[in-house]
Amino acid sequence: YDDTYDAIVVGAGLSGTAAALTMAREGLDVLLLERGPAPGTKNVFGGVLYTPTIRELVDIDDAPLERYIAEKKFSMLSADGDETAVSMRPSAWSDDPHNDSYTVLRRRFDEWFAKQAEEAGVTLITETTVTDVLRDGDTIVGVRTDRPDGEIRAPVVVLAEGANSLVSETAGLKDRPDREDVAVSVKEVFKLNRETIDDRFHLDGDAGAAYHYFGEGAVGEAVGGGFVYTNKRTVSVGVAYRIEDAAQGQTPEATLDAFESHPAVAPLVRGGRRIEYSAHAIPEGGADAMPDLVYDGAVVVGDAAGLVLNSGVHLEGTNMAVESGYHAGKAIAAAIEDGRTDEAALAAYPRDLEDSFVVENLRHYDWFHRTIATDRQFLFEDLPRALADAETEYFKMDRSSKEAHTDAARERLLDATGGWVGAAKRAWRFRRML
Ligand code: FAD
Numbered sequence: 460y461d462d463t464y465d466a467i468v469v470g471a472g473l474s475g476t477a478a479a480l481t482m483a484r485e486g487l488d489v490l491l492l493e494r495g496p497a498p499g500t501k502n503v504f505g506g507v508l509y510t511p512t513i514r515e516l517v518d519i520d521d522a523p524l525e526r527y528i529a530e531k532k533f534s535m536l537s538a539d540g541d542e543t544a545v546s547m548r549p550s551a552w553s554d555d556p557h558n559d560s561y562t563v564l565r566r567r568f569d570e571w572f573a574k575q576a577e578e579a580g581v582t583l584i585t586e587t588t589v590t591d592v593l594r595d596g597d598t599i600v601g602v603r604t605d606r607p608d609g610e611i612r613a614p615v616v617v618l619a620e621g622a623n624s625l626v627s628e629t630a631g632l633k634d635r636p637d638r639e640d641v642a643v644s645v646k647e648v649f650k651l652n653r654e655t656i657d658d659r660f661h662l663d664g665d666a667g668a669a670y671h672y673f674g675e676g677a678v679g680e681a682v683g684g685g686f687v688y689t690n691k692r693t694v695s696v697g698v699a700y701r702i703e704d705a706a707q708g709q710t711p712e713a714t715l716d717a718f719e720s721h722p723a724v725a726p727l728v729r730g731g732r733r734i735e736y737s738a739h740a741i742p743e744g745g746a747d748a749m750p751d752l753v754y755d756g757a758v759v760v761g762d763a764a765g766l767v768l769n770s771g772v773h774l775e776g777t778n779m780a781v782e783s784g785y786h787a788g789k790a791i792a793a794a795i796e797d798g799r800t801d802e803a804a805l806a807a808y809p810r811d812l813e814d815s816f817v818v819e820n821l822r823h824y825d826w827f828h829r830t831i832a833t834d835r836q837f838l839f840e841d842l843p844r845a846l847a848d849a850e851t852e853y854f855k856m857d858r859s860s861k862e863a864h865t866d867a868a869r870e871r872l873l874d875a876t877g878g879w880v881g882a883a884k885r886a887w888r889f890r891r892m893l
Contacts, residue, residue: 464490464582465795467602468617469589469626471498471573473513474761474780475619480516480576481788487795489581490611491573492604494588499569503646503739505686505695507669508568509778510559512785517575523567525690526667527557530660533772534723536676536685538840541847542723553666562667562688562695592616592630592757598801599630599756614800615791616757619784622740624763632759633750638703639832640744642683642769645711646697647719649731653692659727660689673771674843676721681709682828682835684771685718687727694728699741699774701832711738741776743769743828746821752812753805758787766817770824771831779817786811823891830888837875837885845875 466482468475471493479491495501507528510519532546552558577583593601593610601612618627622641627633651659660668670687677685683700698714705711718724742748742765749765752758760766761780768775790808794800812818831838853868876882 464488464611464613466490466615466617466791467492467611467613468619469602470494470619470621470761470763471583471585472502472569472619472621472761472780473572473777474763474766474784475617476569476572476576477512477516477781477784478617478619478760478788478791479581479784480572480579481785482792483576483579483581485788485792487792489576490613491576491581491583492587492589492602493573493583493585496586497566497570498573498583498585499564499566502565502569503644503737504563504565504777505646505688505697505774506562506565506777507688507774508561508563509775510556510561512778512781513572514556514559516781516785517572522563523571524561524563524665526562526662526665527552528560528562528669529553529557529662529666530668532668532670534670534672534677535674535843535846536672536721536723537843537847538675538679539844539847540676540722541843542676542721543843543846543850544723560669562669562690564690564693589620589626591626592632597755599754602626614756614795615805617784617787617791618757618759618763619761619780620763622742622762622767624759627750627759627763632754632757633763636742636744636748636765638706639701639828640742640748640765641702642699642741642743643702643705643711643738644697644699644741645715645736645738646695647715647733648690648735649694649696649728650692650734651694651728651731655730656689656692656694662689670727671772671774672718672721672724673839675840676723676843677718678704678839679709679714679717680704680835680839681714682832682839685724686774687724693734694731696724696728699769702740741769742767745825745828746818747825749818749821752809753802755801758791758805758808760784760787766821768820768824770827773820773824775820779820782815782817783812786815826891834885834888841875845871 465487672685681700681704766779
């Protein structure tokens, strides 16, 4: 390698490629390093790609998108096989740009995105793992890779290595996240005919579905949820829950098996051929758990910086990854133009991110994880069952009056919430979700 790069980006995921592309457009010489044989091959993802920022960077008309999200469904599953669901299909989501929400296969999308960066002048080198940063005193001046003679120097290093941020941790740029701030996720991909998927999920053309599941029937006694997303010819099914619960003996494999066997989920993937199994971490500590984002000669972006929003109804990391890469790229270009890349010179990055939807959304939902953890028995076990019991009572077909059914349904719900006072307290605690 020559030592002529202005910046080295560690990881060709969404955040790294967005940073590299932004810097190249600003005229910098950028080296993008990826440990996988191609960008996206090491990626694990549900998932729905949110494209408002990507769309600003590249023309996504030719991007390998799978389906746009035409329907979202949120379901409570009890361990007894009950399902209570709210589903929505606003007609606006069928119109271009489809609310900027698309399922993608990261293997294909990340490779395409990195190709756009290469076309803008970025040098991409794959099958190269960064093992550490190089320092001159406290300043980061490059990276060490697993290649022979693999030390590369540059004024700025962008750490975009994802949730498993070993380089940043080894270099002491961030602490290992607390167990309660990380979710473990396992996912399987089932191959099915396109027509079968369309029929099962009531879809037409490029329309797709994103189903989210909560409750004991989704993830047992853990704090988390399950998901089902439709691609063109595959369906992704997975669970994500706090790593702390996994450490207490709830294995990801058994949790995913139980979820896939739930009567609400099993028919969706019946007959599908399993073609992929993967596991990954999701940082979900919110704004409180964000590490410092700049150092002398380095910035941290995307999942490595903990930029994922999980508020129960939103699971968003892709848009935050791209937005952070974009702001980092802009700030680095300006700093290099000024001839300085110390922490103060790079400070525009955290400042701009702070002013963007990324930090604002993380702060808005900071309360969420800690609050649900304090009420897990109610939310994950009692509520799904109580809802199913209340529905059963309310719609019961017998010879008693509707008023008697309504009273019985209300009683079931109040039993679970601890009466009117308990219900009011919980409504107050979770008011911010709305
Ligand atoms: P990554 O996409 O993880 O990319 C990091 C890259 O760095 C990888 O290519 C990796 O191979 C490379 N790398 C790592 N270490 C090194 C190294 N030492 N040297 C060289 N290369 C290295 N977000 C959504 O918006 N919608 C969803 O539906 C959604 N669902 C999800 C479901 C699951 C199961 C998981 C795990 C996550 C989901 N997310 C979702 C979150 C989303 O995937 C991430 O927020 C996003 O991928 C972060 O992008 P990134 O570029 O920061 O990291």
